[in-house]
Amino acid sequence: MRFTVFTHVAHVKHNDKLYAYRPYVTEMNIWFKYFDEIRVVAPLSKAHFTAIDAPYEHANITFVELKAFDFTSWANLLAALFFLPFNLFIIAREFQKKAHFHLRCPGNIGFLACIIQVFFPRKQKTAKYAGNWDPNSNQPKSYQWQRAILNSTFWSKNMRVLVYGDWPDNSTNIQPFFTATYSEQELHETTAKRDESSVVFAFVGGITAGKNPFYALELIENLHQQGLNCRLHFYGSGDLENALKQRISEKQLSFCKFFGAVSKEDLKAAYQKSYFMILPSQSEGWPKAVAEAMFWGCIPVITPVSCVPQMLDFGKRGILLTGDVIRDSEQLITLLQSGEMAAMSKAAQQWSISYTLESFENAIKAVIHHANITIN
Known part of the structure; x- marks a missing residue:
């Protein structure tokens, strides 16, 4: 089974390996264990990897590059608009393939993937919302829109959204979750x-x-x-x-x-x-x-x-x-x-200590089972 992840996390290539922010990679390596083929759809950085970066651990990884963008200045806004058709095309092309799709939100790439997944209601999807899911918190508009799309059972079908904390007014898409560092x-x-x-x-x-x-x-x-x-x-x-x-x-x-x-x-x-x-x-x-x-x-x-x-x-x-x-x-x-x-x-x-990597992996396996995916 193929596993395709969409993320805004910048990646670095070094000695034929793909590096990214260590806590994120630690989690993704657990997901990757249960799939035959991995496709990472994300921006590529020219920076050197640092002590807080780590490599993916999988024998069959394909990296699909997207253009990083933000809206922090007028120049960056113009660049984002220029790259938008390219990024949307790449994401939509990936959704046409047979795979389990995993969105990392909130973030600019996750936002685009949120929009595109609406047009693929039959595809099995999960999303990890690694931000503040509190409905009463003051969030940027783009975060509020991502939260609204993911929480909606109309716009997001066959979707399991993993969020931090237990909050009111969640739809059946939502599952309280956690993360872990230590074994x-x-x-x-x-x-x-x-x-x-x-x-x-x-x-x-x-x-x-x-x-x-x-x-x-x-x-x-x-x-x-x-x-x-x-x-x-x-x-x-x-x-x-x-x-x-x-x-x-x-x-x-x-x-x-x-x-x-x-x-x-x-x-x-x-x-x-x-x-x-x-x-x-x-x-x-x-x-x-x-x-x-x-x-x-x-x-x-x-x-x-x-x-x-x-x-x-x-x-x-x-x-x-x-x-x-x-x-x-x-x-x-x-x-x-x-x-x-x-x-x-x-x-x-x-x-x-009740939230170890082992308990985290068991929770991820339960999410995969819920999506009716056969564990390798």
């Missing part, structure tokens, strides 16, 4: 050894406006000013990195340190050494960094977006940020002085 084999490593001389906060994510790293800095700075011996470690990179480093240098905040984009093993070690993982993000789907941190008993400190409150059991398994530095500082200081940190850490870990 059951790693459970024996979950006894973390943390430095008791200081409280380490790990910021894990892109150093970008959407992840709000400046708020993380402001919050930890406030804790430091109140006499708390704490450190803030940044794991990631992005377009705000230089500005953030400049702010830290100007204020001589010696408790901050940058590690950049690191490997999975290095990030695992960071979680095991940190008491808290902080991410004041403006938008998430299923924030992998949160679930990963919880796996190692590292308490998440994050804004209540998407399914995050459900993941944290509404504050029992972590701290839900308010966006007010004083109130959030008080939350953290209260926890640190209460003697309840160990219990919260354990609760976070016990929840997260």
